[in-house]
Amino acid sequence: MFSFAPAQNRLEQRRQLQKQRLQYRVQLQSRQIERVMDAHQVPAHVLGGVVLPDTVQFGLSPQLDAGWEKLKELMADLKCALGVPNISIEKDNGCVQISVSMPQTAPVRLLDVMVMVDEIPARTAVLGLTDGKRPLLLPIGENHILISGVEDAGKTSLLRTIATSLALTARQSQLQQVVIAPIAHQDDGFSRLEPLTVLPHMSAHIAYRLEDSCQLLNWLSAEMENRLELHENTPAILLMIDNVVALIEAGQQAVMEPLISLLQRGAEAGIHLILTTNSPESEWLCAHVKASLPVRIVGKTQDTMQASAASGIGKCGAEFLLGEGDFLLVQDDQAIYFQSAFIGDYDLHMSIKQMYQRFTYSLLARPYLIRPRLESVNVAPIPDSFWVQNDEIRFDTEEG
Numbered sequence: 001m002f003s004f005a006p007a008q009n010r011l012e013q014r015r016q017l018q019k020q021r022l023q024y025r026v027q028l029q030s031r032q033i034e035r036v037m038d039a040h041q042v043p044a045h046v047l048g049g050v051v052l053p054d055t056v057q058f059g060l061s062p063q064l065d066a067g068w069e070k071l072k073e074l075m076a077d078l079k080c081a082l083g084v085p086n087i088s089i090e091k092d093n094g095c096v097q098i099s100v101s102m103p104q105t106a107p108v109r110l111l112d113v114m115v116m117v118d119e120i121p122a123r124t125a126v127l128g129l130t131d132g133k134r135p136l137l138l139p140i141g142e143n144h145i146l147i148s149g150v151e152d153a154g155k156t157s158l159l160r161t162i163a164t165s166l167a168l169t170a171r172q173s174q175l176q177q178v179v180i181a182p183i184a185h186q187d188d189g190f191s192r193l194e195p196l197t198v199l200p201h202m203s204a205h206i207a208y209r210l211e212d213s214c215q216l217l218n219w220l221s222a223e224m225e226n227r228l229e230l231h232e233n234t235p236a237i238l239l240m241i242d243n244v245v246a247l248i249e250a251g252q253q254a255v256m257e258p259l260i261s262l263l264q265r266g267a268e269a270g271i272h273l274i275l276t277t278n279s280p281e282s283e284w285l286c287a288h289v290k291a292s293l294p295v296r297i298v299g300k301t302q303d304t305m306q307a308s309a310a311s312g313i314g315k316c317g318a319e320f321l322l323g324e325g326d327f328l329l330v331q332d333d334q335a336i337y338f339q340s341a342f343i344g345d346y347d348l349h350m351s352i353k354q355m356y357q358r359f360t361y362s363l364l365a366r367p368y369l370i371r372p373r374l375e376s377v378n379v380a381p382i383p384d385s386f387w388v389q390n391d392e393i394r395f396d397t398e399e400g
Helices: 007-039 068-072 075-082 110-115 155-169 194-198 210-230 244-251 253-265 304-311 345-358
Strands: 046-051 055-060 087-092 095-101 124-130 135-139 145-148 175-180 236-241 271-277 295-298 326-331 334-340 386-389 392-396
Touching: 007 046, 007 055, 007 075, 007 110, 007 345, 075 087, 110 124, 110 155, 110 345, 124 155, 124 326, 145 155, 145 304, 155 175, 155 194, 155 236, 155 271, 155 334, 155 345, 175 210, 194 345, 210 236, 210 244, 210 253, 210 271, 244 253, 244 271, 253 271, 295 304
Parallel strands: 145 271, 145 295, 175 236, 236 271
Antiparallel strands: 046 055, 046 392, 055 095, 087 095, 124 135, 124 334, 295 326, 326 334, 386 392
16 A cells, blocks of 8 residues: 655655655666676676666676677667667776666656645545646546547556556455456557556456456456345456457457446446547447446547547547547546546556565455466665765665
């Protein structure tokens, strides 16, 4: 769970978060660099480095005369391991430096927004910041939600944000999560939702294939019927389906039957749905289905007609949104503009590690599949090894 400071200590908490974020990123990148070196049998260790405004320079151990040429051939693997577009390797006076570009900072970061709130109730998602720079929260459990928008509206990133913010503020005994993401619409067979697999709240692996998706939907439908019979509705289960129209088109009635059943009666059993789509005007999302999705989150749309289909209200102006996280929350005929919060891979990795360190979880509901181990996320505590010299932030690794 996420810890919150009193309002008077909030500024200091944000400063500590920035420092922790930087330390965690640099330490993790140091180990990723060393793993690439080990995989290619290059005798190199990261000794320390310097943090600059747009890059981080990692200094490597000097025993690289024999592996220097081989090191230059590892650029592609290093970029892939670090998840960055640009890397440079230089040799100066016998010292080797790897310069790694820093990603452009998201306009709104999830962890920063969460620090701004005194207390976030359980099963309440953090969406982002309103035009007035106020955190926007949305309780999960009152109504099902439809998120619409064009390809680059930021729908999948918003799902990541919602899932992570809920996991940071709710125990597993209160909330569990299930994710379906049709594989046909992923470039490499996976999606940006894949890191959510290791959240302790996940009741199943992310379903990419149609067969797995149908099995999950049928399992949740059976769970719903069992809960209704027993008058149970806890723990809450959140089902997130990315690009629901693509899933329906692929599975048709095999998808529609359990999906409609969950939309109509799931909330009563504590099962809540968040669906995303590029095509809110699709005939598959008929009026009967949309009636079960009273909360709408609308990103940039193609035109006025699509904006109306997405929001359920006229002249909402969604066709003029900027995309990339610029959204409109429509609920009870009220519209609120907001910039969605973003959580990058390093912040997500750090948050997941803290979740596993803080609690020993016991799974209360029957899992559909065994969750994966978190071996890749278990990293040692980061030492306080940062200092300022000549107006530059410098650091040492544990080995250095």
